[in-house]
Amino acid sequence: MSRPTASWTPLSRTEMAARIARDIPEGWYVNLGIGVPTLVADHVPIEREVIFHAENGILGIGPAPDAAHVDPWLINAGKQYVTLRAGGSYIHHADSFGVIRGAHLDLCVLGAYEVAETGDIANWATSEHDTAPAVGGAMDLAVGARRLWVAMEHTTKEGRPRLVRACSYPLTAIGAVARVYTNLAVLDVTPGGFRVLDMVPGLTLDDLQELTEATLSPAS
Numbered sequence: 001m002s003r004p005t006a007s008w009t010p011l012s013r014t015e016m017a018a019r020i021a022r023d024i025p026e027g028w029y030v031n032l033g034i035g036v037p038t039l040v041a042d043h044v045p046i047e048r049e050v051i052f053h054a055e056n057g058i059l060g061i062g063p064a065p066d067a068a069h070v071d072p073w074l075i076n077a078g079k080q081y082v083t084l085r086a087g088g089s090y091i092h093h094a095d096s097f098g099v100i101r102g103a104h105l106d107l108c109v110l111g112a113y114e115v116a117e118t119g120d121i122a123n124w125a126t127s128e129h130d131t132a133p134a135v136g137g138a139m140d141l142a143v144g145a146r147r148l149w150v151a152m153e154h155t156t157k158e159g160r161p162r163l164v165r166a167c168s169y170p171l172t173a174i175g176a177v178a179r180v181y182t183n184l185a186v187l188d189v190t191p192g193g194f195r196v197l198d199m200v201p202g203l204t205l206d207d208l209q210e211l212t213e214a215t216l217s218p219a220s
Helices: 013-022 036-043 094-101 138-144 205-210
Strands: 029-032 051-054 058-060 082-091 107-110 115-116 148-151 179-181 186-192 193-197 216-218
Touching: 013 036, 013 148, 013 179, 029 036, 036 107, 036 148, 094 138, 107 138, 107 216, 193 205, 205 216
Parallel strands: 029 051, 029 107, 107 148, 148 179, 193 216
Antiparallel strands: 051 058, 058 082, 179 186, 186 193
16 A cells, blocks of 8 residues: 655654653553653653553563663563653562453553554564564453553555454454554544544545544544
């Protein structure tokens, strides 16, 4: 699927993370998946209290450390170095999953290969060549968090749509996604399919539809 000819620029991964961070309310408990979601913690102002959780047993994750302040013992579930905000804590792995399965997370932000118009999410693969060859804790997060947002590129490197009518990858969860943030737009998942809330400057709804398999509707 070819890109429409227009004067618009996709968001970078950092810009996507910053866009998501702006929408997270004060006081929410949030889990961040691998990929773009891990960058979100870097863009929440220190004066705004958002408690980030990692399933390997951390509550209160701060921004990524610079090279001079890396603690080799402090990593998130994606094995990336993190910091701990004031008041943060370490908890047992089983207790951490109790937080997830007990619906104590206000939000989880996951990456994905595909999201269907029904809210189905596919974020793992059976191929050894893909970067997420097993479902891991994503299935617990997708159904345990009160809300699930997805952060991903709008299309594959080959130009295939990632917002689809039905997922072709193995499913992580059915009907779980509430909102999708791509490098082109922000979309809510509604009973009628994807509703476009925001787009990058210069992009039109027709442009976006050309890059999307599922039918889009404008915000009312």
